[in-house]
Amino acid sequence: MISRVIASSVFHAMRVVAPRLSAAKRRLPRGGFVSFTFDDFPSSAAREGASLVASFGARATFYASMSMTKPDDVARVIDGGHELGCHTYSHLDCFRADDAEIERDVARNAREMAPLLGEAPRHFAYPFGRLRPRHKRLLASRFATQRSIFPGAHRDVVDLSLVRANRLYASPLLLWRARRLVDDVARNGGWVVFFTHDVSDRPTRWGARERDIAAIAERALRAGLTIAPVGAIVERTLTS
Numbered sequence: 001m002i003s004r005v006i007a008s009s010v011f012h013a014m015r016v017v018a019p020r021l022s023a024a025k026r027r028l029p030r031g032g033f034v035s036f037t038f039d040d041f042p043s044s045a046a047r048e049g050a051s052l053v054a055s056f057g058a059r060a061t062f063y064a065s066m067s068m069t070k071p072d073d074v075a076r077v078i079d080g081g082h083e084l085g086c087h088t089y090s091h092l093d094c095f096r097a098d099d100a101e102i103e104r105d106v107a108r109n110a111r112e113m114a115p116l117l118g119e120a121p122r123h124f125a126y127p128f129g130r131l132r133p134r135h136k137r138l139l140a141s142r143f144a145t146q147r148s149i150f151p152g153a154h155r156d157v158v159d160l161s162l163v164r165a166n167r168l169y170a171s172p173l174l175l176w177r178a179r180r181l182v183d184d185v186a187r188n189g190g191w192v193v194f195f196t197h198d199v200s201d202r203p204t205r206w207g208a209r210e211r212d213i214a215a216i217a218e219r220a221l222r223a224g225l226t227i228a229p230v231g232a233i234v235e236r237t238l239t240s
C-alpha cells in the first residue's frame with residue numbers, strides 16, 4: 001500500500017515536472033546514441049567545439065539565436081558538416097511569451113538562418129529550456145524535434161516535441177552525471193543528449209572544457225555508442 005502511494009506521488013510529481021506527452025512519440029532504433037548540442041552559440045563553440053567533436057569522426061547540433069550568433073560562425077558550422085538548429089531570434093523566454101510573439105520570433109530566426117542553411121531549420125531548442133505544454137503543438141508543425149533541458153536519457157521511445165538534454169558544464173557533479181548517463185545508455189541502449197554553450201579551458205558557468213567533452217566522447221566511443229547530431233538520430237527512428 002505504502003509503495004503504491006509512493007509510486008502514485010512519483011507519477012503525479014512527474015506529471016507536474018514534465019509536460020504531457022504528445023503524439024510525437026517515436027520508437028528509437030536498437031543501440032546506443034549520444035548527441036552533443038551547443039546553444040546560442042558563441043564563436044568558441046563554432047570553432048573549438050565543432051572541431052573537437054569532428055576529431056572524433058562525429059558531428060554535433062548547433063542551435064542558433066541570430067540576434068547573437070555570428071553569421072560567420074553559422075557558416076563555419078555548416079561547412080564542417082554539423083547540423084544547424086533553431087533557437088529563437090531574440091533568445092525569447094517562451095514560457096513568458098504569448099503564442100504570436102513566439103511565432104514571430106521563431107519565424108524571424110528561421111528566416112535569417114535560411115539563406116545560410118539553404119533550407120528551413122528542422123530542429124528547435126527552447127531558450128532557457130522553458131516552455132508550456134501547448135508550445136509543443138505550436139512548434140511541431142515547423143520543427144521535426146523540439147529540445148528541452150529536462151534531464152535524463154531516452155530509452156525505447158522519444159517524444160520528438162520534448163527531447164531531453166543534459167547540462168555539460170565544467171562541474172564535477174554534472175560530469176559525474178554525464179558519465180553515468182553514457183554508461184547507462186551503453187548498458188541498456190537508448191539516446192542521451194548533452195548541451196552546453198561556450199567551449200574553452202576556462203569556460204563561463206554555462207560552458208564546457210574541451211577535455212571534458214573529449215572524455216565523454218571517448219567514453220561513449222569506447223562503449224560502442226554512436227555520436228551523431230539530433231537530426232541523424234531522428235532519421236533513424238521508426239514511427240511507433
Ligand SMILES: [Zn+2]
Pocket residue numbers: 039040065087091126127128
Ligand atoms: Zn540559449
